[in-house]
Each structure stands twice: as C-alpha cells, then as structure tokens.
Amino acid sequence: MEPFTEKVVRLLKAVPPGRIATYGQIARLAGSPRGARQVARILHSMSRSHGIPWQRIVNAKGEIAIADPDTARAQADLLEAEGIPVLGGKRVDLRTYRWDPGFEGEEETPGPGSL
DNA sequence: CGAATGACAATGT
DNA sequence: TACATTGCCATTC
Numbered sequence: 001m002e003p004f005t006e007k008v009v010r011l012l013k014a015v016p017p018g019r020i021a022t023y024g025q026i027a028r029l030a031g032s033p034r035g036a037r038q039v040a041r042i043l044h045s046m047s048r049s050h051g052i053p054w055q056r057i058v059n060a061k062g063e064i065a066i067a068d069p070d071t072a073r074a075q076a077d078l079l080e081a082e083g084i085p086v087l088g089g090k091r092v093d094l095r096t097y098r099w100d101p102g103f104e105g106e107e108e109t110p111g112p113g114s115l
Numbered sequence: 116c117g118a119a120t121g122a123c124a125a126t127g128t
Numbered sequence: 129t130a131c132a133t134t135g136c137c138a139t140t141c
Binding site: 004005027032033034035036037038041042045 | 137
Binding site for chain 2: 022023024027033034035036037038039040041042043044047054057058059060061064065066067068071072075
C-alpha cells in the first residue's frame with residue numbers, strides 16, 4: 001500500500017458519522033493539497049470491498065460527485081441515514097456538516113454578516 | 116519509464 | 129450564481 005493511499009484511507013475512516021468531508025480536505029490532510037482527484041480515485045478503487053465510508057466524501061461544492069446515478073442516490077440515502085439532509089437529492093450543507101479535524105466540537109460559522 | 120486517466124479544485128466569464 | 133476551462137498529481141496501462 002502506497003503511503004499516500006494509506007493516509008487517505010485512514011483519514012476517510014477517521015471521518016465521524018453525521019459529518020462530511022471534501023476531497024480537497026482529505027487530500028490536504030493526506031499531504032497533497034492538490035491531490036483531490038487521487039482521493040476520488042482511491043474511493044472508487046478501495047470502496048469496492050473495503051470498510052471505507054465513501055458516502056461521507058463529497059466535492060468542494062458539497063455535492064455528490066459520483067457519475068453513476070444509482071450509486072449517487074445510494075450515497076444520498078446513506079447520508080440521510082447518518083442524519084445529513086441531502087438538498088435537491090444531491091447537495092448537503094457543507095457549512096453545517098463539514099468535518100473539522102481537531103475542532104469537532106466547534107460550531108457556528110462567521111458567515112457574510114461579519115463585514 | 117512515458118502517456119493517459121480521473122467519485123476534484125480553483126479561477127474566469 | 130452558474131457554466132466553462134485549466135491546473136494537478138498519484139495511480140494505471
């Protein structure tokens with residue numbers, strides 16, 4: 001197992017239930033800020049027969065990036081099962097459910113009302 | 116080893 | 129805000 005892939009898999013398994021993470025965030029934590037696509041490749045490859053919570057991984061827009069409608073809908077169902085409402089059937093509240101490593105207990109977002 | 120791919124991200128229009 | 133284009137970097141052929 002390559003170190004990058006191993007880190008990514010470990011991070012994916014480190015995402016707590018009821019929370020979601022973006023590819024870019026996982027990639028950054030894995031050591032490659034621009035390796036978001038590799039994270040995607042790893043999910044598509046590893047999630048086949050491994051215990052990886054791939055459903056908690058969405059793109060930077062908070063949308064399900066899966067091409068297969070069936071798989072994408074399956075993820076949406078799993079996310080709702082985790083307690084995460086899927087808006088429009090494919091979008092989630094990144095602002096609210098984004099996993100912040102080290103700041104799990106943190107809450108609230110500054111928002112546009114700060115300026 | 117070199118070229119192509121990809122469950123993305125960021126920037127520009 | 130939404131859509132289109134370019135950049136990216138490990139994995140695969």
